[in-house]
Amino acid sequence: MSSQSNQVQQASEAAGKSGRARMLISCPDRPGIVAAVSHFLHEHGANIVQSDQYTMDPEGGMFFIRFEFVLNDMDSELPVLVEDFARVADRFQMRWNIFRASRKKRLAIFVSKEDHCLLELLWQWQAGDLDAEIAMVISNHPDMRQLVESFGIPYHHIPVTADTKEEAERKQMEVVADKADLIVLARYMQIISPRFIEQFPNRIINIHHSFLPAFVGGKPYAQAYNRGVKIIGATAHYVTEELDGGPIIEQDVQRVSHRDNVENLKRIGRTIERVVLARAVKWHIEDRVLVHQNKTVVFN
Amino acid sequence: MSSQSNQVQQASEAAGKSGRARMLISCPDRPGIVAAVSHFLHEHGANIVQSDQYTMDPEGGMFFIRFEFVLNDMDSELPVLVEDFARVADRFQMRWNIFRASRKKRLAIFVSKEDHCLLELLWQWQAGDLDAEIAMVISNHPDMRQLVESFGIPYHHIPVTADTKEEAERKQMEVVADKADLIVLARYMQIISPRFIEQFPNRIINIHHSFLPAFVGGKPYAQAYNRGVKIIGATAHYVTEELDGGPIIEQDVQRVSHRDNVENLKRIGRTIERVVLARAVKWHIEDRVLVHQNKTVVFN
Amino acid sequence: MSSQSNQVQQASEAAGKSGRARMLISCPDRPGIVAAVSHFLHEHGANIVQSDQYTMDPEGGMFFIRFEFVLNDMDSELPVLVEDFARVADRFQMRWNIFRASRKKRLAIFVSKEDHCLLELLWQWQAGDLDAEIAMVISNHPDMRQLVESFGIPYHHIPVTADTKEEAERKQMEVVADKADLIVLARYMQIISPRFIEQFPNRIINIHHSFLPAFVGGKPYAQAYNRGVKIIGATAHYVTEELDGGPIIEQDVQRVSHRDNVENLKRIGRTIERVVLARAVKWHIEDRVLVHQNKTVVFN
Amino acid sequence: MSSQSNQVQQASEAAGKSGRARMLISCPDRPGIVAAVSHFLHEHGANIVQSDQYTMDPEGGMFFIRFEFVLNDMDSELPVLVEDFARVADRFQMRWNIFRASRKKRLAIFVSKEDHCLLELLWQWQAGDLDAEIAMVISNHPDMRQLVESFGIPYHHIPVTADTKEEAERKQMEVVADKADLIVLARYMQIISPRFIEQFPNRIINIHHSFLPAFVGGKPYAQAYNRGVKIIGATAHYVTEELDGGPIIEQDVQRVSHRDNVENLKRIGRTIERVVLARAVKWHIEDRVLVHQNKTVVFN
Structure with missing residues (x-):
């Protein structure tokens, strides 16, 4: 706050x-x-x-x-x-x-190549279920420009490589400055630097594709498959400096079985991720989330 | 109220x-x-x-x-x-x-032959999870006397037949008079008369073994099997004059499949019934339920 | 079969x-x-x-x-x-x-004004999760033409009024004849005639916006609100002559509370409907559903 | 095998x-x-x-x-x-x-002080839902003797202290030798030695009170509370030498909120633990579980 x-x-x-x-x-x-x-x-x-x-x-x-x-x-x-x-x-x-309530929060949505979380937000927004303004979409890939612009939303393609990471983030910060109240990482596969995070304390929401803290870090569906879990999940949380360690806003899960290989887990997971992220964003923009000592109080 | x-x-x-x-x-x-x-x-x-x-x-x-x-x-x-x-x-x-809060509600639990809902209430009560006094158990069968009395709870066997129904209910009302704040029908397979109900307005909780209003009336698991539903449930509600039509306090469900015959549905359903009834009773005794026009507001 | x-x-x-x-x-x-x-x-x-x-x-x-x-x-x-x-x-x-397996089923999707179920099918199809060919979309409204055609899918606007109902259905049958293996009613708000149904026995899938058989017929979310249920759901079923009475393929539910008014129930329900319909369609096109005496066997 | x-x-x-x-x-x-x-x-x-x-x-x-x-x-x-x-x-x-099928598996159930998992097994067994023979209950505490013996089941009180751990386990192995096909750790709060485990490969089922691998080790509900998760769970798994690392048989979860303190999480968790353990035991005794490389195939 x-x-x-x-x-x-x-x-x-x-x-x-x-x-x-x-x-x-x-x-x-x-x-x-x-x-x-x-x-x-x-x-x-x-x-x-x-x-x-x-x-x-x-x-x-x-x-x-x-x-x-x-x-x-x-x-x-x-x-x-x-x-x-x-x-x-x-x-x-x-x-x-x-x-x-009438002052809609302005969202900057960050994406990489996977579009399901972005699409869910766009649809819910278009259906009137997400009471926000989508100010822009920022991506390290050019792929979704047409889709995003067809909704009348500005699309910023800011490539990120190992060498240009710092420069890219500087550009991102310029683009969002004074234009966004909430950053949504909709399966954005890059790490956000502490410098960026401190500009948006408890105002960056990430969707992690596991039931945290079960599978922190990369390739959580592969980790879940290898561990043989019977339920998979997704977690929406505020981003802090600790990787996948910020305050959890929402989680949901679905039952799987030995029949589900990694590809299936990813497919099933996409639906969980979409729904969980959209709920977290909705609660945030309706001012239902308070943060205290790395935990959330959600009045929903 | x-x-x-x-x-x-x-x-x-x-x-x-x-x-x-x-x-x-x-x-x-x-x-x-x-x-x-x-x-x-x-x-x-x-x-x-x-x-x-x-x-x-x-x-x-x-x-x-x-x-x-x-x-x-x-x-x-x-x-x-x-x-x-x-x-x-x-x-x-x-x-x-x-x-x-310190004045514990006094429960009179009615049962017939199935013991799972009663057992759940007794266990939760013994584990300290149900902040009530179990004043008595009333049954139209003698079967559970030993079990109930082993918990130090009075057991009243009041047989009910087609001929003695009215007389039996008079006895029940005598037994509970001034001794119970809440009646719990824990799979009590008899209809309660309007005369009894009006003594305990919104203070009789019944567990119905279906996801109401899906399968009103008798043999809901057989009805569910015949309809081929993929999910079964149970419903805890206050008893009103309309059969299975009173204000719903809590419901829960579980996924089933074509493999589940009526016996399986009953078995799966028993666990749902137990949990749903215990939750409804818990919320009632913690004064979390308000009733308005045949619907509940549950502050849980 | x-x-x-x-x-x-x-x-x-x-x-x-x-x-x-x-x-x-x-x-x-x-x-x-x-x-x-x-x-x-x-x-x-x-x-x-x-x-x-x-x-x-x-x-x-x-x-x-x-x-x-x-x-x-x-x-x-x-x-x-x-x-x-x-x-x-x-x-x-x-x-x-x-x-x-390589012969993809050809889908004809019927819609009215609500687009969420159609969008889900289109998105899953585009993501490669729905192994079918979407042969056409048919609607009694012109609204979704642009959206559908942007996916390269033919769109047939066939208006339906009380007077032209029979004529409209004749046109629909002409359009789908020999071009569709499965009809998907993705919130198509018109009754299908027995003549049409018998052309596609167990090959018309409808999504009903309630946990059938709880709220048969119209306005199920209003019915659910009035009954005060604590869980709402959606049901995908094959269409038979009995309204909302055909073999159930899939159902799912979500918890609601007294805080959810009819609009909220509709909003929550849209996500359930989307997911349930997509699952049912997926299982059908993967030949996982058998029908016997108004019930399904789903090998999923 | x-x-x-x-x-x-x-x-x-x-x-x-x-x-x-x-x-x-x-x-x-x-x-x-x-x-x-x-x-x-x-x-x-x-x-x-x-x-x-x-x-x-x-x-x-x-x-x-x-x-x-x-x-x-x-x-x-x-x-x-x-x-x-x-x-x-x-x-x-x-x-x-x-x-x-007619040769019932013989169970030896190990417990410490918490009785909810044992009670669930006893109740399901008495209700005919668990097609096994409960050969004995072994505990490091005397508390549940009366309860267990009231079901006609032998109760072995084998105290365990830091000094007598090895001796105690020797006694346990004597008691179960040739008398048990499956060991069930129903909230038995002691570590089982590798020597014991190798006597019962994939025939010791433990219930862990978290959604593994989320909160490995001790005090999982306190861990869950501190992490602020929105869903808690329980995991039934075969015991291997790796603590809480054996093949997962079954998991289930329930939604919680910021309102639930550690005591509440424990209370809610008890119901999940009971149900998950009972399902895992049921599937094992019906020969529905195969193990391959630390994962299970469950044909349920």
Whole structure:
């Protein structure tokens, strides 16, 4: 989560006419938090339409809450609400964010040669199931330009080789700068550098093609086949410096058998990967995910 | 949900030293409910440790909320809190209940000849996973007396025949009167009369051995076999006058194939039935289930 | 399954160079069937690479078997094998079929306005996961012409109104005649007439958007919402004259909650529908499905 | 799998009146195996009621087959069949086994303090779902004696300490010698020595309380909690010298969320463990599992 000044700015930018906003809070647990925040929202004319709350431990743990509320005159009221909330937040040592629902998150989707995860996102987006703006697709291969541009989405082909890796990443960062709120690695087969990751803390989602932490690293389906597992899976997680070690957002699995060779596992896995990644992206853009100490709280 | 006077009484009865209580509310949605209730709880020294909320429709729908809170001196404070809450409840036209967590629900389990659902409940109870008191087991057969009594639980054998049905039910009602908060039909193969049902509104849980409403009525596994379904299931629901038509609390399923004959379906189904019934009972005794217009809201 | 003369013809038509073929047999069970058929195949130079077998009942039930075998010189050997097999088949009163794997089944996909099931089939087909030829797409709406033609697949827009229903179906039958081996109703929202159905016995696959037989007929997601089920599903089945009553090929489900309104159920359901239909089509075109008395045997 | 002489002996011992037998074969794949074996069985009066077959790779891979057949006069015919089969087996370099269905496998169940897996096995056995003889229960604790003996099953309390580990295992081996066909480690929290394992190759089944290979070693639920996985599981596998590394027989999983603390994961996990272990044991005693290079082929 970003700092408070960013939050004010973001929320202000997002302000338009009227509608819904979402508030995410994490703070040390102590009595009166729900009362204080809900009282505050009520006083500011906000009607809470959904709330989700989780306390790690009633005694001295962390407290997480998500409010979704309706404001009648959001353009003028939300900035006031955001400014005033600082006092409540200070009192409870809150890390917090307010997002206006109508301000769609802008996605930059990274792909390599496999298209299934990208296609799923495009379809769900086209069907209206993914409430985001797909700002661009970036690929180290030229293959999917036609497909992507047929959706009216800009396509940036930025080749990556062992020698040009650093230069390529610099270009990627230029292209996404100020244009993306969320990076989605839709089977992008390159490692992202720490420098890039720190630009998007908990805002890079990767799909890993195994049930993590079962098969960390490369060729997970081959690893799964060799181990003879009876169930395979996929994992969507935020990217951190530790390879395949970031906070898990969503996982799903499917039953397989001895009959399934590596090719079959890949084929079955593609459907799991697609669905898991799309769910994680959906929850992120609906502001349903909080991160605490390398784990997620998902209010879905 | 019972009337307010009952609630006061129940809550008062339940009061002991200190600990947790749960509050279930349903009312028409309008602005300020969360603020009013959480403010009220905070003022009365109650620290909210979990809250779950659901609005059917932001404009003019129903609103459901469950609070779990800690009170330091529950013996003296809860009665005051309950009494004072009447004013808040009136203002918002609430149907509400407060349950003290330490006051275990008393279960009367009805069985016929199949023991798997009963055994599951007994094991989970013995393992400490079912926070209830098993007040008695009632059966129209004598078979399970030894098993039940070995757990230190009273066993009432009340035979039922076509002729003695009414008389038998009168005896059942005598036995459970004032001794049970929840009736669990753990594969009890007799129809419960409307007279009995109205004594326990939304407090009789039945396990139906199909994925309702797929195979209403008798011999659901034979029906499932004949229809050639690829998945079978079980359904735990509150009992209403409509056969197999009450509010569904929980369902689960398992994949089957053409290889599974009726006997296999029954065998596979037993495991589903056990798990589904135990989950529904667990959620009920933890006050996680609200009923509205023949549907449940389950905060699990 | 078609008659023996058809089988000879089909198998002959399919013959090319060399490769795999699949044999599907159903017959009354009696000793020696596996021995007789596997001995026959071995004598004809066919190497069995997979066999699946199911006996409904060891005493006097039906027997189903699927052999997948490799023939070295299929062009010349398969016709001989097919011709010679008639004697074995007669002896055991077999209904049988032999399909050459390299002869791809030709699909005619029917759609209305919802595109998710069609898109899934197109994508799996393009990814090489669906070993078929998509001969055409037929729709009562013009909407998907561009999409379908971009895949190089002919698109037939045949409008259907209450008045023109019979005429429209006549056109459909003309268009598919001799050009399709399998009709796939990919959310085609029109009833198919018995006249059409009898042209494609067990060769029309429909996707129904409920866990049949739970919500037969129209608006199943609204029915599911009203009944308050905790799990929704989809069902792929062969079309028979009984509405939503044909042999079930595949079903799958997903957990939902009280939070999911009808729109959400539809959205969640779309993913289930896509996956279930694609699996059923895949199994059919790989000759893995046998039908007996309104039920399927699926060797997958 | 044991050598041929053992097979003859076992099969002979098992011979009684009449009934079913099961034949498990693994061998290098080449043309004519199914034909040869099914022809052989037919000639010996055996009627195949089920066959399952799997070829790892049509060209030069391994071939696995399971036949279930009925013999009319098993007492006199099975020994002949077994003896004669040696010639077929030699020709195809088969490793093979024939098991008479009526000869129930004898189980020795090892437990420590957690009783849920043992209870599940006892209950399924009592319900007739586990076609085995439970020869004994062995525990390093005295706690479950009464429970086990109430089922009429011998209970051996063999304490294990760091100092007495070797001695204790010697006693265990004495107790099970010639009395058990399968060892089931039903949450037995001690490491089995290589010396013990080699006495029961692929005949010791362990339940590991994680989705292997995700959380090898101790405290898997704590590991799962710390990693923040969204799904937990359990794994039944044959025990080899590599800790938690033996051939996987069965796995299953259940969805969890951030709300589930370690205690909850353990509670949810118990149900998965019970079900997974019971399935693995069931498949083993029905001779449905073949092992090849640390992986299983399960014909279920």
